[in-house]
Amino acid sequence: MSWQKKILRVNLTEGTCTPEPLNMEWAADYLGQRGLGTKYLVEEVDPKVDPVSPDNKLIFATGPLTGTAASTGARYSVVTKGALTGAIACSNSGGYFGAELKFAGWDMIIFEGKAPKPVYLYINDDQAELIPADEIWGKSVWETDKILHDRHQDPQLKISAIGRSGEEGVMYACIVNDLHRAAGRSGVGTVMGSKNLKAVAVRGTIGVSVKDPQRFMQTVTEKKKILAGNPVTGQGLPTYGTQVLMNVINEVGALPTRNSSAVQFDGASKISGEAMHEPRASDGKTNLVTNQACFGCTIACGRISRIDKEHYTVKNRPEYWGASGGLEYENAWSLGADCGVDDLDALTFANYICNEQGFDPITFGATLAAAMELYEKGVITDADTGGVKLNFGSAEALTTMAEQVGKNEGFGKILGLGSKRLCEKYGHPELSMSVKGQEFPAYDPRGIQGMGLTYATSNRGACHLRSYTVASEILGIPEKTDPLVTGGKAGLVKAFQDATAAVDSSGLCLFTTFAWTLEDFYPQIDAACEGEWTLERLAQTGERIWNLERQFNLAAGFTAQDDTLPKRMLTEPATSGPAKGKVNGLDQMLPEYYELRGWSKEGVPTSDTLQNLGLS
Amino acid sequence: MQRSLYISPDKCTGCLQCEMACSFEHEGTFNPAKSRIKVFTFHSEGRFVPYTCTQCDEAWCKSACPTEAISLDAATGAKMVNDALCVGCKVCTIACPFGTINYNSVTGKVIKCDLCGGDPACAKACPTQAITYIDAEGTGYDRMRAWASRTDNQSAARA
Numbered sequence: 001m002s003w004q005k006k007i008l009r010v011n012l013t014e015g016t017c018t019p020e021p022l023n024m025e026w027a028a029d030y031l032g033q034r035g036l037g038t039k040y041l042v043e044e045v046d047p048k049v050d051p052v053s054p055d056n057k058l059i060f061a062t063g064p065l066t067g068t069a070a071s072t073g074a075r076y077s078v079v080t081k082g083a084l085t086g087a088i089a090c091s092n093s094g095g096y097f098g099a100e101l102k103f104a105g106w107d108m109i110i111f112e113g114k115a116p117k118p119v120y121l122y123i124n125d126d127q128a129e130l131i132p133a134d135e136i137w138g139k140s141v142w143e144t145d146k147i148l149h150d151r152h153q154d155p156q157l158k159i160s161a162i163g164r165s166g167e168e169g170v171m172y173a174c175i176v177n178d179l180h181r182a183a184g185r186s187g188v189g190t191v192m193g194s195k196n197l198k199a200v201a202v203r204g205t206i207g208v209s210v211k212d213p214q215r216f217m218q219t220v221t222e223k224k225k226i227l228a229g230n231p232v233t234g235q236g237l238p239t240y241g242t243q244v245l246m247n248v249i250n251e252v253g254a255l256p257t258r259n260s261s262a263v264q265f266d267g268a269s270k271i272s273g274e275a276m277h278e279p280r281a282s283d284g285k286t287n288l289v290t291n292q293a294c295f296g297c298t299i300a301c302g303r304i305s306r307i308d309k310e311h312y313t314v315k316n317r318p319e320y321w322g323a324s325g326g327l328e329y330e331n332a333w334s335l336g337a338d339c340g341v342d343d344l345d346a347l348t349f350a351n352y353i354c355n356e357q358g359f360d361p362i363t364f365g366a367t368l369a370a371a372m373e374l375y376e377k378g379v380i381t382d383a384d385t386g387g388v389k390l391n392f393g394s395a396e397a398l399t400t401m402a403e404q405v406g407k408n409e410g411f412g413k414i415l416g417l418g419s420k421r422l423c424e425k426y427g428h429p430e431l432s433m434s435v436k437g438q439e440f441p442a443y444d445p446r447g448i449q450g451m452g453l454t455y456a457t458s459n460r461g462a463c464h465l466r467s468y469t470v471a472s473e474i475l476g477i478p479e480k481t482d483p484l485v486t487g488g489k490a491g492l493v494k495a496f497q498d499a500t501a502a503v504d505s506s507g508l509c510l511f512t513t514f515a516w517t518l519e520d521f522y523p524q525i526d527a528a529c530e531g532e533w534t535l536e537r538l539a540q541t542g543e544r545i546w547n548l549e550r551q552f553n554l555a556a557g558f559t560a561q562d563d564t565l566p567k568r569m570l571t572e573p574a575t576s577g578p579a580k581g582k583v584n585g586l587d588q589m590l591p592e593y594y595e596l597r598g599w600s601k602e603g604v605p606t607s608d609t610l611q612n613l614g615l616s
Numbered sequence: 617m618q619r620s621l622y623i624s625p626d627k628c629t630g631c632l633q634c635e636m637a638c639s640f641e642h643e644g645t646f647n648p649a650k651s652r653i654k655v656f657t658f659h660s661e662g663r664f665v666p667y668t669c670t671q672c673d674e675a676w677c678k679s680a681c682p683t684e685a686i687s688l689d690a691a692t693g694a695k696m697v698n699d700a701l702c703v704g705c706k707v708c709t710i711a712c713p714f715g716t717i718n719y720n721s722v723t724g725k726v727i728k729c730d731l732c733g734g735d736p737a738c739a740k741a742c743p744t745q746a747i748t749y750i751d752a753e754g755t756g757y758d759r760m761r762a763w764a765s766r767t768d769n770q771s772a773a774r775a
Binding site: 294 | 633643743
């Protein structure tokens with residue numbers, strides 16, 4: 001119950017779609033979504049495989065609570081070996097697609113091999129077929145969505161697709177579902193493109209059942225009340241979205257600015273959540289049109305925005321005049337503060353292009369920021385950029401380059417490599433603000449020390465969603481810790497990492513954890529799923545998943561040397577704000593972290609640790 | 617007092633908790649495809665609009681039904697489908713001007729909102745009060761109040 005107990009194996013080389021039973025022993029140990037997808041990947045894929053070769057696999061995995069009435073039961077994850085990083089990749093998305101896949105009767109889809117010609121997968125309940133993608137290959141995510149809805153004459157069809165970026169091999173292509181929700185990071189869309197797989201279109205009418213319906217409904221109703229009554233999930237997120245953070249993080253001096261050369265951005269208030277509510281001087285309308293929920297979500301943090309029709313980005317381009325997915329905090333930071341740009345509508349437009357063509361705005365913005373620094377140093381010249389002036393603060397540079405990356409043309413081809421490869425190409429690897437090849441997001445580890453350890457040890461490369469210690473260090477959830485000290489952060493990071501791995505495997509959204517702890521998750525899982533789910537079991541499941549991901553990365557060739565931060569974070573002190581004079585104290589946290597994890601000094605899980613977690 | 621479902625689209629976030637609650641109440645599973653209330657998304661306008669049966673007094677579905685399978689629940693005002701009499705002819709789906717009665721191919725019967733016997737699950741599940749269950753004679757009062765607050769002839773008289 002709650003699992004559909006069925007997975008779809010799609011062999012793209014052979015063109016076959018084969019149902020098979022879900023491995024319930026693995027489901028009992030890894031729950032679903034992130035954990036279970038990872039277990040399948042680890043069992044089936046050689047960690048040393050080239051991510052864009054047919055030997056890599058691409059797994060779309062729902063969780064047991066996806067498609068139930070539990071609040072935020074929308075989530076699915078895409079698990080693969082990441083094109084950007086060469087590490088385990090697991091990108092999580094909301095919208096409506098994941099629940100629809102579950103309603104069609106499937107827990108998971110495993111794509112293997114490579115289609116000889118571009119195809120898309122069409123699923124109508126238990127029927128699944130690969131269809132030639134001639135009509136949609138070369139099209140954007142948005143065009144693909146429209147064409148497939150028209151072709152199948154089904155407005156309820158839910159579509160997940162790559163845009164041109166994924167087809168063209170941009171290293172950080174996403175998989176975008178429902179027009180503007182994305183499995184965004186690590187180049188999972190690049191892997192999809194390498195398999196000649198353009199889209200998955202699904203319609204589900206079978207539904208989802210739970211173990212103990214009455215207890216489940218009673219439990220989820222109680223838990224929804226907690227979300228509604230919490231100031232973050234009940235007020236802050238619905239009103240301002242994740243953008244509630246822009247001014248807060250700027251004030252604490254942890255807003256990476258101009259490729260992390262500064263930690264505060266003087267234009268922050270102009271690109272904040274509050275600014276999205278302010279009537280524009282130009283047309284008197286607000287950037288924000290409304291908030292939107294993903295499937296089943298009672299928080300509704302999503303932003304739906306509209307750009308001024310007279311703004312230079314969309315003037316005479318009515319296709320961009322409608323409302324569409326607006327700025328989340330991470331994107332407003334990467335496209336804005338990190339590039340020094342404070343034009344809200346320009347950021348919104350660049351974000352539209354990321355959704356339309358399917359590439360990760362965090363990595364794109366951070367890569368452009370690195371390129372801007374190289375341009376200002378004179379390393380990258382007008383000859384490289386085709387005459388585009390890549391100065392920090394230039395909205396025109398931002399939007400022009402977003403369109404060039406979207407079409408993989410001009411200097412966009414170089415930006416499409418990601419910052420690590422770009423900075424290496426120009427002889428300045430130290431200017432890439434990345435870990436394990438993935439750019440870090442919107443929290444400067446000099447101003448929030450725990451985030452340094454978070455980035456350094458994240459299994460998918462730098463990421464805020466693996467252990468969001470910002471919750472504790474800045475927001476005081478579940479309890480306040482000092483962002484400027486390193487003491488206690490090793491334990492904090494481990495606790496967040498393990499809990500997050502469990503949450504990411506449930507089918508629910510991590511944002512609930514502003515209000516919920518694992519204490520709130522396990523009763524919902526227990527009422528829905530077979531077996532007895534306790535707090536201890538759920539917590540251990542999270543720790544098991546973390547260690548399994550680590551094992552994959554070690555086998556892929558990563559070592560403790562890769563658990564580090566860009567030199568700038570370790571040697572160049574913050575220049576303003578509360579963290580002025582501080583660098584990140586990673587060396588004070590990492591040894592303790594390894595010890596708490598039960599890993600050797602070389603960062604390798606000991607045999608005792610593996611045995612305790614059932615991983616030996 | 618008879619009550620009506622009252623829908624305020626401006627409050628809807630498109631979460632579909634109503635569709636989940638409806639399908640669970642009637643089918644015992646979570647299955648929006650079998651929900652009697654549907655939320656429609658108008659993406660380029662950023663609007664989400666829940667829609668369901670308004671329980672017409674002179675119900676066209678009821679008038680059109682050749683087997684008298686649709687009857688009035690006097691307590692709630694709901695028009696009820698009797699599965700034992702419904703033959704799945706779908707004439708009611710043509711007769712209804714609003715499209716809120718639909719065929720279920722699994723059962724071979726039509727399905728429509730029955731107000732859950734007077735305690736609609738959709739209204740209880742809605743996190744934003746976009747769907748409420750209120751006095752059927754006062755469904756316009758919210759909008760009246762909004763206009764009333766803008767009506768002012770006293771300050772003009774004082775001036």
